Amino acid sequence: MKALVLEGINQEFIYKNVENPVLETGEALVKVKAASFNRRDFWIKKGQYAGLKFPIILGSDGAGIVSEVKDETDKYWIGKEVIINPSLLWGDHEEFQSKAFNILGLPKDGTFAEYVKVPVSSLFEKPQHLSFSEAAAIPLAGLTAYRALFSKAKLKKGDNVLIVGAGAGTSTFAILWAVAAGANVYVTSGNADKIEAAKRLGAIDGVNYKEDDWDQQLLQKVSGFDVIIDSALGAGFAKHFNYVNPGARIVFFGGTAGNLPELNGRIIFWKQLQILGSTMGSPQDFKAMLSFIEDHKIHPIIDSAYKLEDANDAIKLMENSDQFGKIVLDVTE
Numbered sequence: 540m541k542a543l544v545l546e547g548i549n550q551e552f553i554y555k556n557v558e559n560p561v562l563e564t565g566e567a568l569v570k571v572k573a574a575s576f577n578r579r580d581f582w583i584k585k586g587q588y589a590g591l592k593f594p595i596i597l598g599s600d601g602a603g604i605v606s607e608v609k610d611e612t613d614k615y616w617i618g619k620e621v622i623i624n625p626s627l628l629w630g631d632h633e634e635f636q637s638k639a640f641n642i643l644g645l646p647k648d649g650t651f652a653e654y655v656k657v658p659v660s661s662l663f664e665k666p667q668h669l670s671f672s673e674a675a676a677i678p679l680a681g682l683t684a685y686r687a688l689f690s691k692a693k694l695k696k697g698d699n700v701l702i703v704g705a706g707a708g709t710s711t712f713a714i715l716w717a718v719a720a721g722a723n724v725y726v727t728s729g730n731a732d733k734i735e736a737a738k739r740l741g742a743i744d745g746v747n748y749k750e751d752d753w754d755q756q757l758l759q760k761v762s763g764f765d766v767i768i769d770s771a772l773g774a775g776f777a778k779h780f781n782y783v784n785p786g787a788r789i790v791f792f793g794g795t796a797g798n799l800p801e802l803n804g805r806i807i808f809w810k811q812l813q814i815l816g817s818t819m820g821s822p823q824d825f826k827a828m829l830s831f832i833e834d835h836k837i838h839p840i841i842d843s844a845y846k847l848e849d850a851n852d853a854i855k856l857m858e859n860s861d862q863f864g865k866i867v868l869d870v871t872e
């Protein structure tokens with residue numbers, strides 16, 4: 540099969556023939572129709588990710604058609620159009636992942652190939668209103684945003700929500716999910732065009748976090764926030780205490796702009812705040828996200844699409860974070 544192989548840190552992807560994956564019990568072979576990039580692929584390519592190994596086929600996100608299963612009992616899946624849950628071996632606890640948890644596309648070969656093998660338990664039927672490219676845009680970032688908003692922050696209709704860094708892949712999904720859930724969504728971004736793009740998705744308004752008084756600007760637009768999704772962290776995180784409502788839930792799953800700054804603990808206990816860490820999501824979260832997408836007939840935002848063999852051009856877009864929405868790879872027509 541053709542695959543994009545990464546042979547070392549800061550190398551270009553090599554588009555070449557490799558052996559087809561060999562199935563083990565409980566596994567399925569998916570003919571990949573489309574895949575998409577995550578920031579994770581970018582960091583791995585730069586060597587800034589734990590557990591690197593080479594050569595590796597990257598790609599956590601993918602959708603396609605099941606072409607083979609190892610076990611007779613899984614025959615139902617053959618020929619089915621699927622979206623793959625990249626959260627592997629989550630384990631038995633809804634609250635946290637198991638020690639064996641890993642993400643498709645390192646250490647196991649991922650979706651940037653004509654075929655990928657995955658556990659049958661990672662297969663979910665593709666929502667019918669989505670194309671393969673749209674389905675492939677969703678898994679990792681969509682799941683992370685879904686768990687953060689619903690399983691962690693318990694988002695309700697009418698909540699005021701702030702999504703920090705609207706341009707982040709996860710943020711685009713957080714905006715889509717929160718708008719569909721009937722929340723009042725506001726964003727921050729370092730880029731005025733991305734604030735406008737967020738408004739086109741249904742956000743009410745936004746402010747530029749590069750302006751010193753962005754917290755005061757927010758306070759002129761809304762009295763306070765019930766939910767904040769902020770995976771940038773850094774100094775800006777402390778400003779949230781200027782506009783949180785009592786009982787607010789602040790969720791984070793990354794630290795794009797640094798670590799947690801010094802926080803005023805008195806505000807945390809007096810306002811009964813919850814500051815919650817989150818990571819990807821469980822199979823139950825993934826299933827719930829797909830039902831939510833079906834119910835609201837949501838389409839993800841795709842910034843651009845490239846052929847698999849043009850992946851070296853595609854990943855360059857991530858250097859400056861200029862994109863709004865996902866970068867998709869069309870693998871097989």
Ligand SMILES: NC(=O)c1ccc[n+]([C@@H]2O[C@H](COP(=O)([O-])OP(=O)(O)OC[C@H]3O[C@@H](n4cnc5c(N)ncnc54)[C@H](OP(=O)(O)O)[C@@H]3O)[C@@H](O)[C@H]2O)c1
Pocket residue numbers: 577578579679680683703704705706707708709710727728729730733748770771773775792793794795796817818819860
């Ligand atoms: N734990 C998990 O399961 C998990 C899963 C997915 C992602 N993550 C982490 O979550 C973070 C977001 O990931 P991603 O792939 O969605 O996004 P990403 O593309 O890495 O995010 C880049 C965006 O971060 C925003 N940003 C940068 N500096 C900022 C600052 N000082 N204040 C506010 N926003 C700032 C920018 O938004 P604007 O362009 O709008 O300015 C930029 O476009 C990353 O740290 C990633 O590693 C964790």
